[in-house]
Amino acid sequence: MRLFLVILPPLLLVSVMLGIWRFKAAQDTSEELFDRSLLSAALAISRDVSISDGDALSPSTRSFISDAGGGEIFYHVTGPGGYYVTGYAYPPRSEQAVNSDLPSYYLADYRGEEMRVLRMTESKTIGNLSGEIVVTVWQRVSDRQAFARDLALRAIALMGGLIGALTFTIWFGVQVGLRPLNDLQQAIRRRSPDDLGRIRRPVPTEVAGVVQTLNRLFGQVQDSIESHQAFISDAAHQLRNPAAALLALAETLPDVKDPAERALREAELIAAARASARLADQLLSLERLRYGYDGAMTRCDLNVVVRDICQRLAPVALSRDLDFSFEPCPEPLWVNADHVLIGEAIANLIENALRHGGPSLTKIAVRILHEQDRVVVVVQDDGIGIPFDQADVAFRRFSQLRHGEGTGLGLAIVEQVMRTHGGSARLEQTEKGTCVRLELPAAALPLAEEPAQAEPE
Numbered sequence: 001m002r003l004f005l006v007i008l009p010p011l012l013l014v015s016v017m018l019g020i021w022r023f024k025a026a027q028d029t030s031e032e033l034f035d036r037s038l039l040s041a042a043l044a045i046s047r048d049v050s051i052s053d054g055d056a057l058s059p060s061t062r063s064f065i066s067d068a069g070g071g072e073i074f075y076h077v078t079g080p081g082g083y084y085v086t087g088y089a090y091p092p093r094s095e096q097a098v099n100s101d102l103p104s105y106y107l108a109d110y111r112g113e114e115m116r117v118l119r120m121t122e123s124k125t126i127g128n129l130s131g132e133i134v135v136t137v138w139q140r141v142s143d144r145q146a147f148a149r150d151l152a153l154r155a156i157a158l159m160g161g162l163i164g165a166l167t168f169t170i171w172f173g174v175q176v177g178l179r180p181l182n183d184l185q186q187a188i189r190r191r192s193p194d195d196l197g198r199i200r201r202p203v204p205t206e207v208a209g210v211v212q213t214l215n216r217l218f219g220q221v222q223d224s225i226e227s228h229q230a231f232i233s234d235a236a237h238q239l240r241n242p243a244a245a246l247l248a249l250a251e252t253l254p255d256v257k258d259p260a261e262r263a264l265r266e267a268e269l270i271a272a273a274r275a276s277a278r279l280a281d282q283l284l285s286l287e288r289l290r291y292g293y294d295g296a297m298t299r300c301d302l303n304v305v306v307r308d309i310c311q312r313l314a315p316v317a318l319s320r321d322l323d324f325s326f327e328p329c330p331e332p333l334w335v336n337a338d339h340v341l342i343g344e345a346i347a348n349l350i351e352n353a354l355r356h357g358g359p360s361l362t363k364i365a366v367r368i369l370h371e372q373d374r375v376v377v378v379v380q381d382d383g384i385g386i387p388f389d390q391a392d393v394a395f396r397r398f399s400q401l402r403h404g405e406g407t408g409l410g411l412a413i414v415e416q417v418m419r420t421h422g423g424s425a426r427l428e429q430t431e432k433g434t435c436v437r438l439e440l441p442a443a444a445l446p447l448a449e450e451p452a453q454a455e456p457e
Helices: 002-052 059-066 141-177 179-189 205-255 259-291 302-319 339-356 388-394 410-420
Strands: 073-078 084-087 104-110 113-126 129-140 298-301 323-327 334-337 363-371 374-381 424-427 434-441
Touching (some): 002 059, 002 084, 002 113, 059 073, 205 259, 298 302, 302 334, 339 363, 339 374, 339 434
Parallel strands (some): 323 363
Antiparallel strands (some): 298 334, 374 434, 424 434
């Protein structure tokens, strides 16, 4: 219907304009033809008057002036000297001067009616008199207009019939042309919500791109659903063990009578609860980053953000007699970021090194670099390390290269934080330990800190 309504109004507008033009053209054409008929009648009357010496008009001339297309023609003839020869006694007079040398047309009032008048002067001989005779013929304007209106209405009726036929043809063509889309709509409507397969039925070339886009969207939705299902399955599996441990510790606690043993069990219960809460918090954080992050990005100096995290975790590293160092960039490094998420990512890398570095771990180094339009954070340790060929596995959710503490979410959260900020996270080859490189796009310098241009000498 929309397509039909888009096509039809311009067509109707053109038809109306064409009808108005046709009406005007019919009027102009009829005026020209009727004026020529007046001239023909005047010439015929002048000829008959000259032949019959003013006595009578020929039958053909009488028939012509009585049956003219624009209505009856009236006439008046005066001979040499201005004496009356034949016709009606008093012709219509023009209010303006009339050229006597050429046939002159004008409008005049005759007995209360508007008339179209032709006055023509010729040199003739009537009887024994020679001189100029004046032939005046006139016709009712209302008869002319009625005749022209009849011609125009016939043309408009014909155009109306053509427009009606064309409208039906357009409607039929639109219905037939869009029938494949209607069939496609019915086929999609009959699909179940679980059917996200590709649309394989043939479609018109004009909508092939739309169908390809739908197929791509269906594939993305399918991948998203499978990802969510895998996450729910993994999360349920990962939460089952902490929940079972909490339940077991809670069930054994009432039976413990020894205060020292009870305090130990309570500490274990608190540690298990903290680990479970930490796992749930990491799961929620990861999903929010992947599908629903709506936090505000602010302008911050990455040196300050990383320094605060290092100061918070330094006591833990130093308590284990580790060499813990932080090397900031000499200049401020401005980034547009959520400083809480960036801090969480850096903290995860340092905690991973502390937790999984093993007994060979002796140092952890954090460096910040500025490379062109990128800001780089490097966290390196000399512990057991992650094999470089297993980097993809290390960044997957719930993946653990070795059995031990941890949920397998730390590096996955780090990578997702970097993606959220338009950056990246990757492992770099190193002789010993693990080296993780984080990259973020640098922000423009504040106006107050832009380097001043040297003035010309």
